[in-house]
Amino acid sequence: MSYDRIGTPSHQIIQADDEDLEALSFSHPNPVGSSSQPPISPQPQAGPSNPSGVSGRIGQTSQPRTERGWGGVKTETRYTGESTLDEPVSTTIMRDLNSIYAKLLQVLYPPKGSGNNQLLRDWDLWGPLVICLTLAIILSIDAPQEQSMQVFSLVISLVTIGSVVVTINSKLLGGKVSFFQSLCVLGYALAPILLASIISLLVHTLFVRIPVSLGCWAWSVWASMNFFTGTRLPETRTFLAVYPMCLFFFVFAWMIIIQ
Amino acid sequence: MSQGGYAVVDVDDEINDQGNGLEFKTFLPTDTHAPRATSPSPPDVPYSPFNLAYYQTYFDVETNTVLKRVGMAMIPRPGFIAENCDGQIDLYGPFWTLTTLILTLYITSTLISSISQYLASSHANSNLPLLSTAVSVIYFYGLGLPALLWGATKWLGVGEWGVAEALGLYGYSMGVYIPISLLCLVPVGILRWVLVFGGASSSGYFLVQNIYPVLASADNKMTRLLIIAVIALHGGMALAIKVLFFSNSTIGPDPLPVDPLF
Numbered sequence: 001m002s003y004d005r006i007g008t009p010s011h012q013i014i015q016a017d018d019e020d021l022e023a024l025s026f027s028h029p030n031p032v033g034s035s036s037q038p039p040i041s042p043q044p045q046a047g048p049s050n051p052s053g054v055s056g057r058i059g060q061t062s063q064p065r066t067e068r069g070w071g072g073v074k075t076e077t078r079y080t081g082e083s084t085l086d087e088p089v090s091t092t093i094m095r096d097l098n099s100i101y102a103k104l105l106q107v108l109y110p111p112k113g114s115g116n117n118q119l120l121r122d123w124d125l126w127g128p129l130v131i132c133l134t135l136a137i138i139l140s141i142d143a144p145q146e147q148s149m150q151v152f153s154l155v156i157s158l159v160t161i162g163s164v165v166v167t168i169n170s171k172l173l174g175g176k177v178s179f180f181q182s183l184c185v186l187g188y189a190l191a192p193i194l195l196a197s198i199i200s201l202l203v204h205t206l207f208v209r210i211p212v213s214l215g216c217w218a219w220s221v222w223a224s225m226n227f228f229t230g231t232r233l234p235e236t237r238t239f240l241a242v243y244p245m246c247l248f249f250f251v252f253a254w255m256i257i258i259q
Numbered sequence: 260m261s262q263g264g265y266a267v268v269d270v271d272d273e274i275n276d277q278g279n280g281l282e283f284k285t286f287l288p289t290d291t292h293a294p295r296a297t298s299p300s301p302p303d304v305p306y307s308p309f310n311l312a313y314y315q316t317y318f319d320v321e322t323n324t325v326l327k328r329v330g331m332a333m334i335p336r337p338g339f340i341a342e343n344c345d346g347q348i349d350l351y352g353p354f355w356t357l358t359t360l361i362l363t364l365y366i367t368s369t370l371i372s373s374i375s376q377y378l379a380s381s382h383a384n385s386n387l388p389l390l391s392t393a394v395s396v397i398y399f400y401g402l403g404l405p406a407l408l409w410g411a412t413k414w415l416g417v418g419e420w421g422v423a424e425a426l427g428l429y430g431y432s433m434g435v436y437i438p439i440s441l442l443c444l445v446p447v448g449i450l451r452w453v454l455v456f457g458g459a460s461s462s463g464y465f466l467v468q469n470i471y472p473v474l475a476s477a478d479n480k481m482t483r484l485l486i487i488a489v490i491a492l493h494g495g496m497a498l499a500i501k502v503l504f505f506s507n508s509t510i511g512p513d514p515l516p517v518d519p520l521f
Contacts, residue, residue, distance in 0.1 A: 172315055172317075172351075237321055254365070
């Protein structure tokens with residue numbers, strides 16, 4: 001459990017560099033020095049002409065080059081800087097857990113001034129799944145006995161359908177956002193709500209629950225707004241994209257209050 | 260993520276891309292590219308139910324426009340689409356009006372029952388079924404019924420309106436119930452009946468004023484009888500809201516006490 005390296009950007013998390021994406025130049029792969037040390041800024045890889053000579057080239061033959069057509073599927077192959085073929089399973093799992101933790105930190109407490117969203121471009125749905133399941137379990141424990149199954153299924157379906165609807169809404173309004181990335185951010189932004197549900201499970205006083213739930217609701221909305229301001233919606237439409245998110249998180253906050 | 264040392268990142272297919280296809284991949288607010296038109300003009304986008312860009316024409320609204328339309332829909336007047344929406348209705352307002360109404364109904368009804376249980380000092384239960392009830396009732400009435408109505412008029416040969424107009428009129432007409440359900444927190448039985456009845460007549464009058472011209476434009480005179488179904492279903496809807504969400508814990512005389520269904 002070594003979380004001490006997380007705060008620094010020189011972690012193993014894949015970072016994309018927008019300069020290359022902007023200039024459509026995938027032709028200068030960065031030779032990675034040694035595989036023992038995580039690279040500072042891995043570059044998108046061009047294809048079989050990788051001079052680094054490090055193992056782990058399985059993806060290259062199937063996806064030799066980044067597709068450049070306007071239509072069709074666009075994929076990027078990126079080199080993470082070390083071979084993952086012969087590492088222990090614990091390392092793999094810990095790397096994934098570390099990346100979930102780093103994304104959680106990025107969503108909930110974004111470092112000031114840095115070009116955020118870099119980490120989030122490498123979205124995953126494991127973190128949202130864990131958060132959603134934990135929230136459903138905690139709320140169903142808190143619920144009366146005969147309703148716990150109902151609460152569980154309701155929370156799961158609300159999280160799933162709600163985040164999909166919110167994402168589609170912001171795409172329909174013209175926001176430039178990747179579908180799954182937005183799902184990922186909304187799922188991670190549920191974490192304060194999860195915190196509120198844990199607190200209200202332990203403390204049953206109403207005067208503690210209401211401020212904690214409302215505070216965590218505000219935190220969730222703020223965290224997801226941070227991400228969605230990057231979608232470059234026009235100023236006059238920002239509220240239209242934010243309002244559904246407020247509703248989405250408020251359902252859960254209200255459930256926690258009313259339990 | 261760690262597939263042979265590579266990460267494959269899928270990016271959504273951008274339909275409305277005209278110049279720089281990779282532009283949407285950066286989310287930095289400091290991007291210097293000039294913002295393009297966010298909504299396509301209708302002739303550019305071919306009709307397809309699976310094309311997200313097709314629906315963007317119905318979401319081409321701004322905050323003030325939506326707020327103005329929601330406000331104007333509470334005043335029952337004819338010609339809502341022509342006057343307030345400039346002939347082009349949006350679907351953002353109707354959908355989120357319905358969703359807000361669902362949330363408001365859920366919040367107020369659970370608050371009412373929680374307070375009454377607290378006063379009666381009985382064991383509190385969370386009333387979560389109310390949420391699924393609210394979702395099914397409101398979405399069926401606000402989304403399913405106008406689609407059915409539009410299908411019926413289409414079948415009877417009225418070609419004057421699209422399904423978006425029907426959805427929009429019904430969605431905006433339900434907006435008046437949001438303040439009413441907040442006012443229904445006052446635990447006086449007769450006041451709740453008056454409020455719900457007032458909301459029902461206001462939004463029902465709005466619906467009739469806006470739907471009847473469409474029905475009357477048909478050659479077949481029998482089409483106009485559909486307005487009776489619209490009124491009857493609207494009354495049923497108001498009754499359902501009153502019975503399902505605001506039926507218990509009233510102080511004072513309740514002229515028509517109804518048992519809650521669950």
